[in-house]
Structures are given as structure tokens and as C-alpha cells.
Amino acid sequence: xxxxxxxxxxxxxxxxxWTVSLIALVLxxxxxxxxxxxxxxxxxxxxxxxPEALRKAxxxxxGHFTSILGFYSYVFMYISLCGAIQAMMIGASILSKEVREKxxxxxxxxxxxxxxxxxxxLSAAFVSIAITSLSFILCAYFIASYVKTETENFxxxxxxxxxxxxxxxxxxxxxxxxxxxxxxxxLKSVLSxxxxxxxxxxFIGMFGSTVGEASVRYITPFKYFDxxxxxxxxxxxxxxxxxxxxxxIATFIASFYIYTKRDMNAV
Amino acid sequence: MNIFIRELKALRKSLVxxxxxxxxxxxxxxxxxxxxxxxxxxxxxxMASMPKAxxxxxxxxxxxxxxxxxxxxxxxxxxxxxxTIHAVMLGANIISKEERDKTAxxxxxxxxxxxxxxxxxxxxxxxxxxxxxxxxxxxxxxxVDYYNKTGESYVIEIxxxxxxxxxxxxxxxxxxxxxxxxxxxxxxxxxxxxxxxLIAFFLSMAIDLNENLEILSVFTPFKYFExxxxxSGxxxxxxxxxxxxxxxxxxxxxxxxxxxxxxxxx
Numbered sequence: 001x002x003x004x005x006x007x008x009x010x011x012x013x014x015x016x017x018w019t020v021s022l023i024a025l026v027l028x029x030x031x032x033x034x035x036x037x038x039x040x041x042x043x044x045x046x047x048x049x050x051p052e053a054l055r056k057a058x059x060x061x062x063g064h065f066t067s068i069l070g071f072y073s074y075v076f077m078y079i080s081l082c083g084a085i086q087a088m089m090i091g092a093s094i095l096s097k098e099v100r101e102k103x104x105x106x107x108x109x110x111x112x113x114x115x116x117x118x119x120x121x122l123s124a125a126f127v128s129i130a131i132t133s134l135s136f137i138l139c140a141y142f143i144a145s146y147v148k149t150e151t152e153n154f155x156x157x158x159x160x161x162x163x164x165x166x167x168x169x170x171x172x173x174x175x176x177x178x179x180x181x182x183x184x185x186x187l188k189s190v191l192s193x194x195x196x197x198x199x200x201x202x203f204i205g206m207f208g209s210t211v212g213e214a215s216v217r218y219i220t221p222f223k224y225f226d227x228x229x230x231x232x233x234x235x236x237x238x239x240x241x242x243x244x245x246x247x248x249i250a251t252f253i254a255s256f257y258i259y260t261k262r263d264m265n266a267v
Numbered sequence: 268m269n270i271f272i273r274e275l276k277a278l279r280k281s282l283v284x285x286x287x288x289x290x291x292x293x294x295x296x297x298x299x300x301x302x303x304x305x306x307x308x309x310x311x312x313x314m315a316s317m318p319k320a321x322x323x324x325x326x327x328x329x330x331x332x333x334x335x336x337x338x339x340x341x342x343x344x345x346x347x348x349x350x351t352i353h354a355v356m357l358g359a360n361i362i363s364k365e366e367r368d369k370t371a372x373x374x375x376x377x378x379x380x381x382x383x384x385x386x387x388x389x390x391x392x393x394x395x396x397x398x399x400x401x402x403x404x405x406x407x408x409x410x411v412d413y414y415n416k417t418g419e420s421y422v423i424e425i426x427x428x429x430x431x432x433x434x435x436x437x438x439x440x441x442x443x444x445x446x447x448x449x450x451x452x453x454x455x456x457x458x459x460x461x462x463x464x465l466i467a468f469f470l471s472m473a474i475d476l477n478e479n480l481e482i483l484s485v486f487t488p489f490k491y492f493e494x495x496x497x498x499s500g501x502x503x504x505x506x507x508x509x510x511x512x513x514x515x516x517x518x519x520x521x522x523x524x525x526x527x528x529x530x531x532x533x
């Protein structure tokens with residue numbers, strides 16, 4: 001419990017800064033929505049005049065893009081990018097920092113098992129992320145209700161489902177971070193690694209559709225939840241959720257195994 | 268000279284990884300061009316008739332998607348993000364890592380001045396960002412050439428884009444070094460300078476979404492050299508060149524001054 005509280009405190013400030021930044025980001029972008037909505041009306045009129053075939057060729061249903069949920073899902077893409085960076089950084093640093101800062105022998109000579117250490121640390125990371133995600137979702141909801149146009153009501157269920165994917169993406173990147181720090185014992189710069197991995201997945205998601213849509217979507221956590229699908233159907237694509245959960249559990253078990261067996265470099 | 272060579276060796280591995288990242292990015296991005304191109308002129312007309320904010324969401328801006336150079340212009344924004352992240356982290360890490368790895372005392376008791384240390388590190392970073400820029404140029408040129416079916420050559424446009432990108436890299440490199448040299452806790456140098464970069468990036472996105480924010484362009488380097496201006500032939504804008512040059516000079520000199528007086532945090 002001491003370790004858990006210590007880690008919560010150690011990450012408290014950074015969790016706070018991340019939470020505030022994510023909320024500020026969504027606030028800033030959503031404040032642009034009212035002027036965007038005016039433009040969007042023109043687009044919708046324009047689209048009505050186009051032949052059906054052409055509308056299909058463009059490949060995206062622009063009607064979804066111009067609604068508040070569509071706009072939010074565009075902004076949300078970048079929110080989850082930031083959230084992923086936060087989660088990956090916590091995951092990669094929470095276990096490896098002891099070795100890097102030469103405090104590992106101090107910690108491991110305490111009368112607690114390594115299992116207790118890893119469980120406390122991972123729950124602390126988990127709680128920090130949960131705090132960020134949940135505060136974000138609440139604030140985003142208030143912001144969205146505030147900026148929506150009077151006539152338009154948005155589907156709240158879809159909104160919450162979409163926002164909740166932030167938490168899922170974060171936990172996945174937390175798992176990636178933890179396993180990365182286990183596999184790279186000499187990790188020095190957590191930030192470089194995290195940014196590299198997160199951006200790599202982000203770009204794969206953006207440009208990956210050439211390799212065949214479905215297979216690429218399993219590679220990058222950013223594509224596990226298709227916002228258009230959620231907006232339309234108000235539910236997740238369960239196969240991706242299951243793959244995600246399996247991946248999370250597998251990495252955590254592997255990390256336990258590696259951490260309890262590892263030969264630590266003392267000072 | 269020894270520090271310079273030592274740093275170059277230390278940078279080699281990460282530089283190779285970054286180059287591979289750029290390769291994947293350009294190859295992956297351009298391979299989608301075929302799909303866009305085949306859908307033909309109609310997409311272009313559709314995009315052109317849309318409001319600016321809408322184009323921004325689609326990621327096109329006012330670029331001509333059916334030409335290979337226009338399509339490359341979309342990619343260029345992301346290449347810019349990648350290379351500037353490289354530059355800013357390189358700048359922050361190359362200085363702060365001595366304190367992070369607790370080797371600062373070892374280095375600074377050597378019979379060289381702090382100025383020389385920073386100078387060698389600065390030169391090594393300069394080589395690294397230059398190599399990355401050159402590799403990006405080569406890869407871009409080859410990939411664009413590969414998909415280019417017209418007789419026109421785009422080497423000059425790409426070279427111009429890379430020129431703009433290099434200025435941004437310099438800008439963010441000096442941002443990274445100046446933060447690392449002046450901040451109290453060296454551990455935070457990379458995070459803080461990357462945060463500045465991300466804020467600048469999001470600001471540039473917001474400017475795309477709302478024309479009223481245009482006035483803020485000067486605060487975000489990502490608006491200094493835009494693919495659509497350079498490809499369409501407007502070229503660089505004198506004001507942004509001046510601003511960047513000024514910022515680079517100021518931040519670099521500040522790095523030297525601040526590091527000279529720095530109380531090492533070990």
C-alpha cells in the first residue's frame with residue numbers, strides 16, 4: 001500500500017497536468033465548433049446536389065462529419081494521441097525508473113515481494129490513467145452540451161462510448177509501455193521511446209489502409225474503435241475489444257513473469 | 268573534437284531508426300496515392316468547393332490531390348512533425364543526458380570550457396538533423412518520382428520544402444538546447460520542449476479550422492513553411508524567415524550563456 005500511495009503521489013502532478021491539458025485541448029477545439037457548424041450547413045447543401053455515385057466514391061459519409069459528434073470524433077483522434085503518450089510514458093517509466101535512478105536496491109531490500117511491488121505500481125499507474133480519462137470524459141460532455149447548436153441534440157450514448165475509448169486506448173498503451181520497459185532493460189530515455197512508439201502507431205493507423213483495412217486495424221490500438229461505426233451503431237466492434245483485452249492481459253502476465261525473475265542492476 | 272566524434276557515434280543508432288521511420292512514413296503515405304489518383308478529378312472539384320475548415324478536417328487544404336506533388340504536400344506536414352520532434356528531443360537530450368546519466372561531473376572536469384562542450388554537442392546535433400533532412404529529401408524524391416507519371420520533375424519543389432523543414436528543425440533544435448541548458452531539473456527538459464512543440468502543432472491545426480485565428484500564425488512554426496504555398500510557387504515568406512532566423516540565433520546564444528552559468532543538478 002505504501003508503494004501504491006507513493007507512486008500515486010509521484011505521478012500526481014503529471015497526471016494533473018495531463019488531465020488539464022487534455023481538457024484544455026478539447027475545450028479549445030470544441031469552441032471552434034459553432035463557426036464550423038455554419039460552414040457545415042453549406043457542405044450539406046452542396047452534397048445534396050451531388051449524384052449518389054460520387055458521394056459513395058468519396059468514401060466517407062460527410063453528414064456524420066458535420067454533426068457535433070463528427071467534429072468531436074475528429075478532435076478526439078488527437079486527444080487519444082495525447083492520452084496514449086501519457087499512458088505509454090507512465091507504463092515505460094514506472095518500473096524502469098528504479099533502475100535508472102539507482103533506487104532499485106533500496107526498494108528491493110524492503111520486506112515486500114516483487115509481486116507486491118509490481119502490483120502496487122501497476123495499480124497506481126492504472127488509477128492515474130483512470131483519473132485522467134474519467135475527468136476528461138465528464139468535462140468533454142459538459143463542453144459538448146454547451147457548444148451544441150440549439151436545434152441539434154447529439155446521441156449521448158454514442159458520445160460516452162466514443163469518449164470511453166480513450167481509457168481503453170490508454171490502458172493498451174500502458175501495457176505496451178510496461179512490456180517495452182521489461183524487454184529493454186537499458187532504457188534511458190522514456191520520452192523518446194514513448195513518442196516514437198505512439199507516433200508510429202498513430203501514423204500506421206492514418207496511412208495503413210493500403211495493406212488491407214481489417215488486418216491493419218488489429219495492429220494499431222488507435223484503430224480498434226472506428227468512430228464512424230460507434231456514432232452510427234452506438235456500440236463497439238466486439239472482436240477488437242476482445243483482442244485488446246487479451247493483449248492487455250497477456251502483456252501484464254508476461255511483465256509479471258519477467259519482473260519477478262529479472263536480475264536487477266544494483267549500484 | 269573528441270566530444271563531437273563521441274556524440275556522433277552515440278547518435279548513429281537512433282538516427283538510423285529515425286531514417287527508417289521516415290522511409291516507412293513516405294512509402295506508406297505515397298502508396299495510398301494510387302487509390303486517390305484513380306478516383307480522379309471529381310474528388311478535387313468536390314474538395315475545392317468545400318469550406319476551408321472542412322478541407323482541414325479531410326487533411327487536404329488547398330492542395331491538388333490528383334497530382335503527385337499535391338499529394339506529397341499532405342504527407343509533408345507529418346514529415347515536418349516527425350523531424351521536428353527528432354530535433355527538439357535531440358537538442359534537449361544531448362545536453363541534459365550528462366546530468367541524467369550522472370556523467371556531467373566527469374565531462375566538466377576535463378580541461379575544456381563549457382562553451383566548447385556545448386559547441387561540440389551543437390555541431391554533432393547539426394550534423395544529425397542535416398543527415399535526417401537529406402535522407403528525407405532523397406526518400407521523398409525517389410518515392411515521388413516513382414509515382415510520377417508526368418514528364419515534370421518535382422525535385423525543385425521538394426528541395427524547397429526540405430529547405431523550409433531544415434529551418435524548422437534548426438528552430439526546434441535550439442529550442443531543445445535552450446530549455447535543457449536553462450531548466451532546473453534536467454529530467455524535464457525533453458518533456459517541456461516536446462510539450463511546446465505539440466502545443467504549436469495543435470495551434471496550427473486550430474488555425475486551419477478557423478480563419479479568424481490566422482493572426483496567430485506567427486506563434487506556430489508549423490505555419491511558417493506550408494506545402495501549399497511552396498508547391499504553388501509563392502515560395503518562402505520573408506517575415507517567417509526573419510522570425511525563424513532571429514529565434515534560432517537568440518535561443519542558441521541563450522543556450523551558451525545559460526549553460527555557462529548553470530548550477531549542475533546532480
